[in-house]
Amino acid sequence: MTTRAAAHRTGLRRTARQGIARDPAHHRQITPLARMVRLNAKPRTVTQVTTIDRIDTLILDIPTIRGHVLSMATMRTQAAVLVRIRFSDGSEGLGEGTTIGGLSYGPESPESIRSAIDTYLAPALIGRAADDVNGGVQLMDHVARGNRIAKTAVEIALWDGLGKRLGVSVAQLFGGAVHTRLPVAWTLASGNSDTDIAEAEQMIATGRHRIFKLKIGKRAVADDVAHVARIKSALGDAASIRVDVNQTWTLTEARRGLPALQDAGCELVEQPVAARYLGAMAELTRSHAIAVMADEALGGPEDALAVAAKGAADVFAVKIAQSGGLKRAAEVVAIGQAAGLGLYGGTMLETGLSTAAALQLFATVERLDWGTELFGPLLLTADILAQPIIYRDFHVEVPTGPGIGATLDPYKIEFYRRDRAPRIAVAGE
Numbered sequence: 001m002t003t004r005a006a007a008h009r010t011g012l013r014r015t016a017r018q019g020i021a022r023d024p025a026h027h028r029q030i031t032p033l034a035r036m037v038r039l040n041a042k043p044r045t046v047t048q049v050t051t052i053d054r055i056d057t058l059i060l061d062i063p064t065i066r067g068h069v070l071s072m073a074t075m076r077t078q079a080a081v082l083v084r085i086r087f088s089d090g091s092e093g094l095g096e097g098t099t100i101g102g103l104s105y106g107p108e109s110p111e112s113i114r115s116a117i118d119t120y121l122a123p124a125l126i127g128r129a130a131d132d133v134n135g136g137v138q139l140m141d142h143v144a145r146g147n148r149i150a151k152t153a154v155e156i157a158l159w160d161g162l163g164k165r166l167g168v169s170v171a172q173l174f175g176g177a178v179h180t181r182l183p184v185a186w187t188l189a190s191g192n193s194d195t196d197i198a199e200a201e202q203m204i205a206t207g208r209h210r211i212f213k214l215k216i217g218k219r220a221v222a223d224d225v226a227h228v229a230r231i232k233s234a235l236g237d238a239a240s241i242r243v244d245v246n247q248t249w250t251l252t253e254a255r256r257g258l259p260a261l262q263d264a265g266c267e268l269v270e271q272p273v274a275a276r277y278l279g280a281m282a283e284l285t286r287s288h289a290i291a292v293m294a295d296e297a298l299g300g301p302e303d304a305l306a307v308a309a310k311g312a313a314d315v316f317a318v319k320i321a322q323s324g325g326l327k328r329a330a331e332v333v334a335i336g337q338a339a340g341l342g343l344y345g346g347t348m349l350e351t352g353l354s355t356a357a358a359l360q361l362f363a364t365v366e367r368l369d370w371g372t373e374l375f376g377p378l379l380l381t382a383d384i385l386a387q388p389i390i391y392r393d394f395h396v397e398v399p400t401g402p403g404i405g406a407t408l409d410p411y412k413i414e415f416y417r418r419d420r421a422p423r424i425a426v427a428g429e
């Protein structure tokens, strides 16, 4: 329709000279205000859409409280990639992505996470509508394959920003929290049975943890089983004992290992064989009463569907970073629930920042029968949050406050950032 035809349709016609309208039916001039009333139009206001203005990243290196001995690496520091998104209305969102042991755990490293964000994800997102988190998630999946941890770090910052702008928690954005706190496990991985027993006893005595995950797979199966049996008999019924093999066993080793672990009083075995051996995982799940948990096998909802369809686990270790963000992790949860599997809130040993984000999501999940292991901040020598996450009475508390419910301690960020200016030792200091 032409402008003239449109004007006639509304009963209005523009005069060439004055630029004011005449109502042809009544032949009288009408003012712009009357015209608005006539058209039932609202005064034209310029609605400013809040956009993504800037995305900054940095890597923190924070020492662990002791060597964390896993089958693939011993961690003495954790590298966390922090993301800060600045939005056009002045609001901000924070996110974090971590992996474990450099490139030894999975296909992403701290350096690759940072470079994927800086080089590909951030340029694609800059200028987009800030509140369109789902659109941002979909766009990231278009511009980059894999790189789930990098996407997670950015996605958390988008949710955090949206929650802060609306004055609600991220749990609220996911439909509302149904828990205020969740059971939290601790990992015993000092590399020494006596040290592990002393550590566990202290954790139980102080009300911190009574669920313990033991990292095994580095030694011969029989030695690992003896280590687990010693710890279980020292702690007795006061503790739930589980193990994580981190993909190290062959199927033959696992066939021997699982029944022996079960006899030792161990309740669950996490990722005993390589992530891609779903047939082997299915056989182990079928053949033994001890629960089999999938961890590395779960890289998002498609993997979750494959694991569930093949009966390759009794339990899903749901990790926000491994899933590709909170939204994808919620999809993994939904698949696990629909398949009747047990759920566990997993960690990539994040600082308090992404631990807070994970808590926002897990607080919305009806049943986490195996609890959580969201103890990341406790493994580090420094907490980077202004208000650390609270651990008490064998639980971790879900942070309150807008967004993910976490704010950074700027001094800690300056101190632990990898690229900080070298400190100059001054005589007498």
Ligand SMILES: O=C(O)C[C@H]1C=CC(=O)O1
Pocket (backbone or CB within 6 Å): 100, 187, 189, 244, 246, 295, 346, 347, 348, 349, 373
């Ligand atoms: O589950 C893993 O494989 C990684 C991580 C989680 C807890 C822990 O100690 O290591």
Ligand SMILES: [Mn+2]
Pocket (backbone or CB within 6 Å): 244, 246, 270, 271, 295, 296, 317
């Ligand atoms: Mn694991």
